[in-house]
Amino acid sequence: MPVVVRVRQETMEWYWNKIPFVLAVLCDAQCVVVRTNLLFRQESGYEDATLMGRPLADIIIDCDLGAAAWETPASEHRVRLRTKDEELLEMELMAMPIEIGDTRHYLALLHQVGAIQQSGLMQQFALTLLRDESMGVILLHANFRVNAISPLACKVLGVAKEEVQGKSMDELFIHAPLEHQLLKQMIVEEQPVRNHPFRWSMDYEQRELLMDANLLRDRQGRLLGAYVTFKDVSNLRSLEEQVQRSDRLAMIGQIAAGTAHEIRNPLTAIKGFLQMFKNTMKEKGLNKEYGYTEIMLTEIDRINELVSEFLLLSKPKNITVDLIDPAAVMSEIMPIIQNEALLHGIVVDYRLPEVLPRIVADREMLKQVFLNIGKNGIEAMKEGGVLTISGGVEREQGLPRSVCIDIQDNGPGIEAGILDRIFDPFVTTKSTGTGLGLSVCQRIIHDMGGLIRISTGSGGSTFTVSIPCSIEEREALG
Numbered sequence: 001m002p003v004v005v006r007v008r009q010e011t012m013e014w015y016w017n018k019i020p021f022v023l024a025v026l027c028d029a030q031c032v033v034v035r036t037n038l039l040f041r042q043e044s045g046y047e048d049a050t051l052m053g054r055p056l057a058d059i060i061i062d063c064d065l066g067a068a069a070w071e072t073p074a075s076e077h078r079v080r081l082r083t084k085d086e087e088l089l090e091m092e093l094m095a096m097p098i099e100i101g102d103t104r105h106y107l108a109l110l111h112q113v114g115a116i117q118q119s120g121l122m123q124q125f126a127l128t129l130l131r132d133e134s135m136g137v138i139l140l141h142a143n144f145r146v147n148a149i150s151p152l153a154c155k156v157l158g159v160a161k162e163e164v165q166g167k168s169m170d171e172l173f174i175h176a177p178l179e180h181q182l183l184k185q186m187i188v189e190e191q192p193v194r195n196h197p198f199r200w201s202m203d204y205e206q207r208e209l210l211m212d213a214n215l216l217r218d219r220q221g222r223l224l225g226a227y228v229t230f231k232d233v234s235n236l237r238s239l240e241e242q243v244q245r246s247d248r249l250a251m252i253g254q255i256a257a258g259t260a261h262e263i264r265n266p267l268t269a270i271k272g273f274l275q276m277f278k279n280t281m282k283e284k285g286l287n288k289e290y291g292y293t294e295i296m297l298t299e300i301d302r303i304n305e306l307v308s309e310f311l312l313l314s315k316p317k318n319i320t321v322d323l324i325d326p327a328a329v330m331s332e333i334m335p336i337i338q339n340e341a342l343l344h345g346i347v348v349d350y351r352l353p354e355v356l357p358r359i360v361a362d363r364e365m366l367k368q369v370f371l372n373i374g375k376n377g378i379e380a381m382k383e384g385g386v387l388t389i390s391g392g393v394e395r396e397q398g399l400p401r402s403v404c405i406d407i408q409d410n411g412p413g414i415e416a417g418i419l420d421r422i423f424d425p426f427v428t429t430k431s432t433g434t435g436l437g438l439s440v441c442q443r444i445i446h447d448m449g450g451l452i453r454i455s456t457g458s459g460g461s462t463f464t465v466s467i468p469c470s471i472e473e474r475e476a477l478g
Contacts, residue, residue, distance in 0.1 A: 006099045023081075023091070023110040031056045031106060040110070045084030045220055056108065058082075060093065081110065136209075136230030142223045144169040144187070156209065156230055179211060183228065186213055193228075208233050263307055271300050306436070323470055324363050326403050327356045330389070333367050337374045341387055346378050351390040357400050357469040361448045369441045373407045373463045376437070380411035380461065394466065402450070402466045410460035419456060 023043055026035040033051050041048060044059065051059075060079050081089045091110045098107050129137050129150070136153035140146060146164050154161050157172060164172055173180035182193050192214035199208055213228040278293040330352055341348045377387050391405040414422060423442045438452075445452050450467035 009101055012100050025056060025060075025108040025110070027056050027106045027108065029104045029106075033059070034105070042218055042220060042222070043083070043089070044081060050084075060091075060108070060110075061088075079110070135232070136228075138172070138228040140169060140226040140228070142225050144226065146172060147225065152232070153228075153230060156207075182211075183213055183226075186215070187226070190215060264304065267300055267303060271297060274300070320362055320364070321360055322363065323358050324361055324366070325356065325358055326361075326366070326391075326405060326467070327352055327354060329363055329366050330370060330405065333371055333374075336371060337378075337387075337389075340375060341378050344378050344381070345384040346381055347384075347386045349386050349388040351388065352405070353391065356391065356403050357393060359403055359448070359467045360470050361467060362444075365444045366448075369444055369465060370405070370407070372437045372441050373465070377407055377409035377411070377461070377463070380409050382411070385410045385460075393469070400469045402468050405465045406462055407465075408460060408462040412460075413456040413458055414454070414461055419454070422454060423452070 023040040024037040025033060025040060028034050033054050033056055036046075036048065036051050041051070046059075059082055061082060077093045077095065079091050079093045081091045083089065089112060091112055094109045096107050098105050129135055132150065132152070135150065136156055137148070137150040138146065138153050139148040146167050146169075149159075149161055149164060151161075154164075156176075157164075158175055159172065169183060170180070173183065176198075179196070179198065182196060185191065186193050192212070194212055196211040197208070198211065210231045210233055211228065212231070213226065215226045216224045218224055274293050274297055278290060278297070281287075281290040281293060334348075334350065338348055374387065374389070381387070386409075388408040389406070390408070391403065393400045394402045394404055423438050442452055445465060445467065448467055450465065453464040453466065455462050455464075
Protein backbone atom coordinates (compact mmCIF):
# COMPACT_ATOMS: atom_id res chain seq x y z
CA MET A 1 0.00 0.00 0.00
CA PRO A 2 1.34 3.43 -0.84
CA VAL A 3 2.14 5.75 2.02
CA VAL A 4 0.24 9.03 1.52
CA VAL A 5 1.31 12.35 3.02
CA ARG A 6 -1.71 14.24 4.35
CA VAL A 7 -1.57 18.05 4.57
CA ARG A 8 -4.09 20.77 5.18
CA GLN A 9 -4.82 23.41 2.51
CA GLU A 10 -3.28 26.26 4.55
CA THR A 11 -0.20 24.14 5.23
CA MET A 12 0.18 23.47 1.52
CA GLU A 13 -0.04 27.20 0.78
CA TRP A 14 2.75 27.90 3.28
CA TYR A 15 4.87 25.02 1.96
CA TRP A 16 4.40 26.07 -1.65
CA ASN A 17 6.02 29.44 -0.95
CA LYS A 18 9.00 27.74 0.73
CA ILE A 19 10.21 25.74 -2.26
CA PRO A 20 11.65 28.40 -4.61
CA PHE A 21 14.86 26.46 -5.33
CA VAL A 22 13.32 23.38 -6.96
CA LEU A 23 10.82 23.00 -9.79
CA ALA A 24 7.47 21.95 -8.30
CA VAL A 25 4.37 20.57 -10.05
CA LEU A 26 1.12 19.58 -8.35
CA CYS A 27 -1.13 17.11 -10.23
CA ASP A 28 -4.53 15.64 -9.56
CA ALA A 29 -5.25 11.92 -9.32
CA GLN A 30 -5.20 11.62 -13.15
CA CYS A 31 -1.67 13.26 -13.32
CA VAL A 32 -3.09 16.44 -14.81
CA VAL A 33 -1.32 19.65 -13.84
CA VAL A 34 -3.23 21.82 -11.38
CA ARG A 35 -0.42 24.03 -10.08
CA THR A 36 3.25 24.93 -10.72
CA ASN A 37 5.69 27.20 -8.91
CA LEU A 38 7.43 30.23 -10.39
CA LEU A 39 10.79 28.48 -10.92
CA PHE A 40 9.14 25.69 -12.93
CA ARG A 41 7.54 28.25 -15.24
CA GLN A 42 10.80 30.20 -15.58
CA GLU A 43 12.85 27.10 -16.47
CA SER A 44 10.28 25.55 -18.79
CA GLY A 45 9.21 28.78 -20.45
CA TYR A 46 5.49 27.99 -20.20
CA GLU A 47 2.85 30.45 -19.10
CA ASP A 48 0.66 29.45 -16.19
CA ALA A 49 -2.46 29.29 -18.38
CA THR A 50 -0.90 26.83 -20.84
CA LEU A 51 0.06 24.41 -18.06
CA MET A 52 -3.21 24.16 -16.17
CA GLY A 53 -5.22 21.04 -17.13
CA ARG A 54 -2.39 19.62 -19.22
CA PRO A 55 -1.25 15.99 -18.76
CA LEU A 56 2.07 15.90 -16.94
CA ALA A 57 3.31 13.26 -19.40
CA ASP A 58 3.24 15.92 -22.15
CA ILE A 59 5.89 17.90 -20.29
CA ILE A 60 7.86 15.26 -18.39
CA ILE A 61 8.95 12.32 -20.54
CA ASP A 62 10.95 9.10 -20.19
CA CYS A 63 9.12 8.14 -17.03
CA ASP A 64 5.96 6.10 -16.37
CA LEU A 65 3.94 8.54 -14.30
CA GLY A 66 1.04 6.20 -13.72
CA ALA A 67 -0.16 5.41 -10.21
CA ALA A 68 2.64 2.85 -9.70
CA ALA A 69 5.24 5.58 -10.01
CA TRP A 70 3.92 7.27 -6.88
CA GLU A 71 3.65 4.23 -4.63
CA THR A 72 6.94 4.85 -2.82
CA PRO A 73 7.08 8.31 -1.26
CA ALA A 74 10.14 10.39 -2.16
CA SER A 75 11.19 7.90 -4.84
CA GLU A 76 13.49 9.43 -7.48
CA HIS A 77 13.32 9.03 -11.25
CA ARG A 78 15.63 10.21 -14.02
CA VAL A 79 13.42 12.15 -16.47
CA ARG A 80 13.60 14.85 -19.13
CA LEU A 81 11.67 18.12 -19.05
CA ARG A 82 10.39 19.32 -22.42
CA THR A 83 10.53 23.15 -22.45
CA LYS A 84 8.32 25.46 -24.47
CA ASP A 85 11.17 25.75 -27.01
CA GLU A 86 11.28 21.92 -27.35
CA GLU A 87 14.57 21.73 -25.47
CA LEU A 88 15.02 18.59 -23.35
CA LEU A 89 16.56 19.16 -19.90
CA GLU A 90 17.97 16.26 -17.90
CA MET A 91 16.21 16.27 -14.53
CA GLU A 92 15.83 14.19 -11.41
CA LEU A 93 12.24 13.84 -10.21
CA MET A 94 11.17 13.13 -6.64
CA ALA A 95 7.54 11.89 -6.60
CA MET A 96 5.13 11.56 -3.70
CA PRO A 97 1.38 11.06 -3.27
CA ILE A 98 -0.27 13.63 -0.99
CA GLU A 99 -3.78 14.33 0.20
CA ILE A 100 -4.87 17.95 0.49
CA GLY A 101 -7.93 17.84 2.65
CA ASP A 102 -9.78 14.80 1.33
CA THR A 103 -8.52 15.00 -2.26
CA ARG A 104 -5.70 12.83 -3.65
CA HIS A 105 -2.87 14.71 -5.45
CA TYR A 106 0.61 13.92 -6.67
CA LEU A 107 3.55 16.25 -6.05
CA ALA A 108 6.57 16.23 -8.35
CA LEU A 109 9.76 18.04 -7.34
CA LEU A 110 12.47 18.35 -10.00
CA HIS A 111 16.03 19.57 -10.13
CA GLN A 112 18.65 19.40 -12.86
CA VAL A 113 21.06 16.46 -12.76
CA GLY A 114 23.98 17.43 -10.49
CA ALA A 115 22.30 20.75 -9.72
CA ILE A 116 22.60 20.40 -5.95
CA GLN A 117 26.34 19.73 -6.09
CA GLN A 118 26.77 22.42 -8.73
CA SER A 119 24.86 25.01 -6.72
CA GLY A 120 27.14 24.34 -3.75
CA LEU A 121 30.23 24.74 -5.93
CA MET A 122 28.87 27.92 -7.52
CA GLN A 123 27.96 29.34 -4.11
CA GLN A 124 31.48 28.69 -2.81
CA PHE A 125 32.96 30.25 -5.96
CA ALA A 126 30.79 33.37 -5.51
CA LEU A 127 31.75 33.68 -1.84
CA THR A 128 35.44 33.36 -2.72
CA LEU A 129 35.13 36.14 -5.31
CA LEU A 130 33.41 38.40 -2.80
CA ARG A 131 36.31 37.90 -0.33
CA ASP A 132 39.14 38.25 -2.86
CA GLU A 133 41.38 41.21 -1.90
CA SER A 134 42.42 41.88 -5.51
CA MET A 135 38.93 41.54 -7.02
CA GLY A 136 36.11 43.99 -6.44
CA VAL A 137 32.62 42.58 -7.02
CA ILE A 138 29.22 44.30 -6.96
CA LEU A 139 25.97 42.39 -7.51
CA LEU A 140 22.85 44.41 -8.34
CA HIS A 141 19.18 43.40 -8.22
CA ALA A 142 16.91 43.83 -11.26
CA ASN A 143 16.00 47.28 -9.91
CA PHE A 144 19.77 48.05 -9.83
CA ARG A 145 20.03 48.19 -6.07
CA VAL A 146 23.00 46.64 -4.27
CA ASN A 147 22.62 42.95 -3.45
CA ALA A 148 26.24 42.22 -2.45
CA ILE A 149 29.54 44.10 -2.49
CA SER A 150 33.11 42.97 -1.78
CA PRO A 151 35.68 44.77 0.46
CA LEU A 152 37.81 46.01 -2.47
CA ALA A 153 34.75 47.50 -4.21
CA CYS A 154 33.90 49.31 -0.96
CA LYS A 155 37.45 50.75 -0.84
CA VAL A 156 37.41 51.85 -4.48
CA LEU A 157 34.06 53.62 -4.11
CA GLY A 158 34.84 54.95 -0.62
CA VAL A 159 31.78 53.41 1.02
CA ALA A 160 30.96 51.06 3.90
CA LYS A 161 29.22 47.77 3.14
CA GLU A 162 26.49 48.34 5.72
CA GLU A 163 25.71 51.79 4.31
CA VAL A 164 25.22 50.76 0.67
CA GLN A 165 23.31 47.49 1.08
CA GLY A 166 20.07 48.03 -0.83
CA LYS A 167 21.15 51.44 -2.16
CA SER A 168 20.64 52.36 -5.81
CA MET A 169 23.44 52.34 -8.38
CA ASP A 170 23.17 56.15 -8.65
CA GLU A 171 23.94 56.52 -4.94
CA LEU A 172 26.74 53.94 -5.07
CA PHE A 173 28.71 55.58 -7.91
CA ILE A 174 28.16 59.19 -6.86
CA HIS A 175 31.94 59.76 -6.53
CA ALA A 176 32.81 57.94 -9.79
CA PRO A 177 30.90 59.89 -12.47
CA LEU A 178 32.67 58.42 -15.50
CA GLU A 179 32.14 54.82 -14.37
CA HIS A 180 28.52 55.68 -13.45
CA GLN A 181 27.93 56.99 -16.97
CA LEU A 182 29.38 53.82 -18.49
CA LEU A 183 27.08 51.64 -16.38
CA LYS A 184 24.01 53.69 -17.29
CA GLN A 185 24.97 53.32 -20.95
CA MET A 186 25.28 49.56 -20.43
CA ILE A 187 21.74 49.43 -19.02
CA VAL A 188 20.19 51.55 -21.79
CA GLU A 189 22.09 50.09 -24.75
CA GLU A 190 22.64 46.62 -23.23
CA GLN A 191 26.32 46.77 -24.13
CA PRO A 192 28.73 45.15 -21.63
CA VAL A 193 31.66 47.12 -20.24
CA ARG A 194 34.96 45.36 -20.92
CA ASN A 195 38.41 46.20 -19.50
CA HIS A 196 37.66 49.85 -18.73
CA PRO A 197 40.88 51.18 -17.11
CA PHE A 198 40.86 53.70 -14.29
CA ARG A 199 43.10 54.73 -11.43
CA TRP A 200 42.09 54.78 -7.79
CA SER A 201 44.02 56.77 -5.19
CA MET A 202 43.34 57.05 -1.48
CA ASP A 203 45.76 58.46 1.08
CA TYR A 204 49.13 56.89 0.15
CA GLU A 205 47.63 53.98 -1.77
CA GLN A 206 47.27 53.98 -5.54
CA ARG A 207 45.95 51.15 -7.71
CA GLU A 208 45.45 50.52 -11.40
CA LEU A 209 42.09 48.83 -12.02
CA LEU A 210 40.12 47.32 -14.90
CA MET A 211 36.32 47.41 -14.71
CA ASP A 212 33.91 44.91 -16.29
CA ALA A 213 30.12 44.97 -16.09
CA ASN A 214 27.17 43.23 -17.71
CA LEU A 215 23.51 42.41 -17.24
CA LEU A 216 22.33 39.05 -15.88
CA ARG A 217 19.34 37.34 -17.48
CA ASP A 218 17.59 34.00 -17.10
CA ARG A 219 16.99 31.46 -19.88
CA GLN A 220 13.91 33.30 -21.08
CA GLY A 221 15.80 36.59 -21.30
CA ARG A 222 14.18 38.16 -18.25
CA LEU A 223 16.38 40.64 -16.38
CA LEU A 224 17.69 39.27 -13.07
CA GLY A 225 20.19 42.02 -12.27
CA ALA A 226 23.74 43.02 -13.13
CA TYR A 227 27.31 42.62 -11.95
CA VAL A 228 30.31 44.95 -11.80
CA THR A 229 33.88 43.74 -11.21
CA PHE A 230 37.13 45.59 -10.54
CA LYS A 231 40.39 43.73 -11.18
CA ASP A 232 43.56 45.08 -9.59
CA VAL A 233 46.28 45.12 -12.29
CA SER A 234 48.71 47.41 -10.46
CA ASN A 235 51.53 44.82 -10.49
CA LEU A 236 51.06 44.13 -14.19
CA ARG A 237 51.00 47.83 -14.98
CA SER A 238 54.10 48.39 -12.85
CA LEU A 239 55.89 45.56 -14.65
CA GLU A 240 55.01 47.03 -18.07
CA GLU A 241 56.28 50.46 -17.04
CA GLN A 242 59.44 48.95 -15.61
CA VAL A 243 60.15 47.09 -18.86
CA GLN A 244 59.58 50.26 -20.89
CA ARG A 245 61.76 52.28 -18.54
CA SER A 246 64.52 49.67 -18.65
CA ASP A 247 64.46 49.78 -22.45
CA ARG A 248 64.85 53.55 -22.41
CA LEU A 249 67.63 53.39 -19.84
CA ALA A 250 69.45 50.69 -21.81
CA MET A 251 69.31 52.85 -24.95
CA ILE A 252 70.61 55.91 -23.09
CA GLY A 253 73.28 53.78 -21.45
CA GLN A 254 74.48 52.44 -24.78
CA ILE A 255 74.73 55.96 -26.16
CA ALA A 256 76.54 57.12 -23.03
CA ALA A 257 78.99 54.22 -23.04
CA GLY A 258 79.86 54.87 -26.69
CA THR A 259 80.35 58.61 -26.33
CA ALA A 260 81.74 58.98 -22.78
CA HIS A 261 85.38 58.78 -23.82
CA GLU A 262 84.78 61.06 -26.81
CA ILE A 263 83.36 63.66 -24.44
CA ARG A 264 85.89 63.23 -21.64
CA ASN A 265 89.02 63.45 -23.83
CA PRO A 266 88.43 67.02 -25.05
CA LEU A 267 87.14 68.03 -21.60
CA THR A 268 90.41 66.85 -20.03
CA ALA A 269 92.41 68.97 -22.46
CA ILE A 270 90.19 72.02 -21.90
CA LYS A 271 90.35 71.60 -18.13
CA GLY A 272 94.15 71.34 -18.19
CA PHE A 273 94.60 74.54 -20.22
CA LEU A 274 92.06 76.41 -18.05
CA GLN A 275 93.99 75.45 -14.92
CA MET A 276 97.14 76.88 -16.54
CA PHE A 277 95.30 80.10 -17.47
CA LYS A 278 93.93 80.30 -13.94
CA ASN A 279 97.39 80.22 -12.38
CA THR A 280 98.75 82.78 -14.87
CA MET A 281 95.84 85.17 -14.26
CA LYS A 282 96.31 84.88 -10.52
CA GLU A 283 100.02 85.73 -10.86
CA LYS A 284 99.23 88.78 -13.05
CA GLY A 285 96.45 90.00 -10.77
CA LEU A 286 93.68 89.55 -13.34
CA ASN A 287 91.08 88.87 -10.68
CA LYS A 288 88.03 89.26 -12.95
CA GLU A 289 89.37 86.81 -15.52
CA TYR A 290 90.49 84.54 -12.67
CA GLY A 291 86.87 84.36 -11.48
CA TYR A 292 85.70 83.43 -14.98
CA THR A 293 88.09 80.48 -15.15
CA GLU A 294 86.79 79.29 -11.74
CA ILE A 295 83.26 79.24 -13.14
CA MET A 296 84.35 77.38 -16.30
CA LEU A 297 86.22 74.73 -14.31
CA THR A 298 83.16 74.20 -12.08
CA GLU A 299 80.96 73.70 -15.14
CA ILE A 300 83.44 71.22 -16.63
CA ASP A 301 83.28 69.23 -13.38
CA ARG A 302 79.47 69.21 -13.70
CA ILE A 303 79.76 67.82 -17.23
CA ASN A 304 82.12 65.10 -16.02
CA GLU A 305 79.65 64.21 -13.25
CA LEU A 306 76.82 64.01 -15.78
CA VAL A 307 78.85 61.67 -17.99
CA SER A 308 79.56 59.46 -14.96
CA GLU A 309 75.82 59.23 -14.20
CA PHE A 310 75.18 58.30 -17.82
CA LEU A 311 77.63 55.43 -17.46
CA LEU A 312 75.80 54.22 -14.35
CA LEU A 313 72.62 54.00 -16.42
CA SER A 314 74.41 51.64 -18.76
CA LYS A 315 75.80 49.39 -16.05
CA PRO A 316 76.90 50.14 -12.48
CA LYS A 317 80.65 49.95 -12.21
CA ASN A 318 82.74 47.90 -9.82
CA ILE A 319 79.83 45.94 -8.35
CA THR A 320 80.80 43.89 -5.31
CA VAL A 321 77.88 41.62 -4.48
CA ASP A 322 77.76 40.25 -0.97
CA LEU A 323 75.34 38.97 1.65
CA ILE A 324 74.61 42.15 3.63
CA ASP A 325 72.38 43.39 6.43
CA PRO A 326 70.23 46.29 5.10
CA ALA A 327 69.66 47.64 8.61
CA ALA A 328 73.44 47.89 9.12
CA VAL A 329 73.86 49.67 5.77
CA MET A 330 71.21 52.22 6.73
CA SER A 331 72.83 52.75 10.14
CA GLU A 332 76.15 53.58 8.44
CA ILE A 333 74.65 56.40 6.37
CA MET A 334 72.31 57.79 9.06
CA PRO A 335 74.91 60.38 10.30
CA ILE A 336 75.07 61.81 6.75
CA ILE A 337 71.27 61.96 6.45
CA GLN A 338 70.97 63.47 9.97
CA ASN A 339 73.47 66.23 9.15
CA GLU A 340 71.75 67.01 5.83
CA ALA A 341 68.38 67.15 7.60
CA LEU A 342 69.76 69.45 10.31
CA LEU A 343 70.96 71.95 7.69
CA HIS A 344 67.40 72.13 6.26
CA GLY A 345 65.58 72.21 9.60
CA ILE A 346 64.22 68.69 9.14
CA VAL A 347 63.58 66.13 11.88
CA VAL A 348 64.46 62.47 11.12
CA ASP A 349 62.17 59.81 12.62
CA TYR A 350 64.16 56.56 12.39
CA ARG A 351 61.98 53.46 12.93
CA LEU A 352 63.89 50.76 11.13
CA PRO A 353 64.11 47.42 13.02
CA GLU A 354 67.57 46.53 14.29
CA VAL A 355 67.38 43.08 12.69
CA LEU A 356 66.23 42.43 9.13
CA PRO A 357 66.79 39.44 6.81
CA ARG A 358 69.98 39.70 4.79
CA ILE A 359 69.94 40.45 1.08
CA VAL A 360 72.34 39.92 -1.82
CA ALA A 361 73.46 43.40 -2.92
CA ASP A 362 76.32 45.83 -3.39
CA ARG A 363 76.83 47.71 -0.11
CA GLU A 364 78.14 50.95 -1.64
CA MET A 365 75.54 51.04 -4.40
CA LEU A 366 72.78 50.49 -1.84
CA LYS A 367 74.14 53.40 0.20
CA GLN A 368 74.00 55.57 -2.91
CA VAL A 369 70.32 54.68 -3.42
CA PHE A 370 69.29 55.41 0.19
CA LEU A 371 71.29 58.65 0.31
CA ASN A 372 69.80 59.88 -2.96
CA ILE A 373 66.19 59.13 -1.94
CA GLY A 374 66.76 60.54 1.56
CA LYS A 375 68.25 63.74 0.14
CA ASN A 376 65.32 64.10 -2.28
CA GLY A 377 62.87 63.77 0.64
CA ILE A 378 64.72 66.40 2.66
CA GLU A 379 64.84 68.86 -0.25
CA ALA A 380 61.11 68.34 -0.91
CA MET A 381 60.26 69.82 2.54
CA LYS A 382 61.20 73.46 1.95
CA GLU A 383 59.44 74.69 5.10
CA GLY A 384 60.64 71.99 7.47
CA GLY A 385 59.02 68.70 8.35
CA VAL A 386 59.73 65.10 9.30
CA LEU A 387 61.60 62.49 7.27
CA THR A 388 60.40 59.05 8.41
CA ILE A 389 62.55 55.98 7.72
CA SER A 390 60.89 52.66 8.45
CA GLY A 391 60.82 49.16 7.05
CA GLY A 392 59.88 45.55 7.45
CA VAL A 393 59.52 42.20 5.71
CA GLU A 394 57.02 41.27 3.02
CA ARG A 395 55.91 37.65 3.35
CA GLU A 396 54.43 35.22 0.86
CA GLN A 397 52.72 32.05 2.12
CA GLY A 398 54.32 32.66 5.49
CA LEU A 399 57.89 32.89 4.14
CA PRO A 400 59.93 36.13 4.02
CA ARG A 401 60.00 37.34 0.42
CA SER A 402 61.48 40.87 0.41
CA VAL A 403 62.98 43.48 2.70
CA CYS A 404 61.21 46.84 2.30
CA ILE A 405 62.68 50.20 3.32
CA ASP A 406 60.22 53.14 3.37
CA ILE A 407 61.51 56.73 3.17
CA GLN A 408 58.61 59.13 3.69
CA ASP A 409 58.49 62.93 3.63
CA ASN A 410 55.56 65.26 4.38
CA GLY A 411 56.23 67.72 1.60
CA PRO A 412 53.73 68.86 -1.07
CA GLY A 413 53.78 65.53 -2.93
CA ILE A 414 54.44 64.89 -6.61
CA GLU A 415 52.12 66.17 -9.33
CA ALA A 416 50.09 63.53 -11.17
CA GLY A 417 51.54 64.62 -14.52
CA ILE A 418 55.08 63.85 -13.33
CA LEU A 419 54.38 60.82 -11.16
CA ASP A 420 54.23 58.32 -14.06
CA ARG A 421 57.57 59.60 -15.39
CA ILE A 422 59.41 60.21 -12.14
CA PHE A 423 61.99 57.46 -12.85
CA ASP A 424 62.58 58.58 -16.44
CA PRO A 425 65.89 60.31 -17.27
CA PHE A 426 65.87 64.15 -17.09
CA VAL A 427 62.52 64.25 -15.26
CA THR A 428 62.84 66.18 -12.01
CA THR A 429 60.74 68.29 -9.64
CA LYS A 430 63.77 70.40 -8.67
CA SER A 431 64.66 73.75 -10.22
CA THR A 432 68.25 72.51 -10.50
CA GLY A 433 69.58 69.01 -11.09
CA THR A 434 70.07 66.58 -13.94
CA GLY A 435 66.98 64.41 -13.35
CA LEU A 436 69.15 61.29 -13.49
CA GLY A 437 69.35 60.47 -9.77
CA LEU A 438 66.17 58.40 -9.51
CA SER A 439 66.88 56.76 -12.87
CA VAL A 440 70.24 55.60 -11.54
CA CYS A 441 68.64 54.39 -8.29
CA GLN A 442 65.98 52.48 -10.19
CA ARG A 443 68.62 50.82 -12.37
CA ILE A 444 70.74 49.82 -9.35
CA ILE A 445 67.80 48.25 -7.48
CA HIS A 446 66.55 46.59 -10.66
CA ASP A 447 69.95 44.92 -11.14
CA MET A 448 69.63 43.57 -7.57
CA GLY A 449 66.31 41.96 -8.51
CA GLY A 450 64.24 44.50 -6.57
CA LEU A 451 62.04 47.46 -7.34
CA ILE A 452 61.23 50.97 -6.15
CA ARG A 453 57.60 51.95 -5.58
CA ILE A 454 56.24 55.42 -4.93
CA SER A 455 52.98 56.64 -3.44
CA THR A 456 52.16 60.32 -3.12
CA GLY A 457 49.47 62.69 -1.99
CA SER A 458 48.94 66.13 -0.49
CA GLY A 459 50.57 64.89 2.73
CA GLY A 460 53.86 63.95 1.10
CA SER A 461 55.52 61.07 -0.76
CA THR A 462 56.77 57.64 0.24
CA PHE A 463 59.51 55.78 -1.66
CA THR A 464 59.60 52.05 -0.92
CA VAL A 465 62.77 50.14 -1.84
CA SER A 466 62.01 46.41 -2.01
CA ILE A 467 64.83 43.86 -2.39
CA PRO A 468 64.38 40.05 -2.29
CA CYS A 469 65.70 38.19 0.74
CA SER A 470 68.52 35.77 0.15
CA ILE A 471 67.59 32.08 -0.23
CA GLU A 472 69.54 31.28 2.96
CA GLU A 473 67.50 33.78 4.94
CA ARG A 474 64.20 32.48 3.55
CA GLU A 475 65.06 28.97 4.64
CA ALA A 476 66.36 30.08 8.03
CA LEU A 477 63.40 32.33 8.88
CA GLY A 478 60.73 30.21 7.22
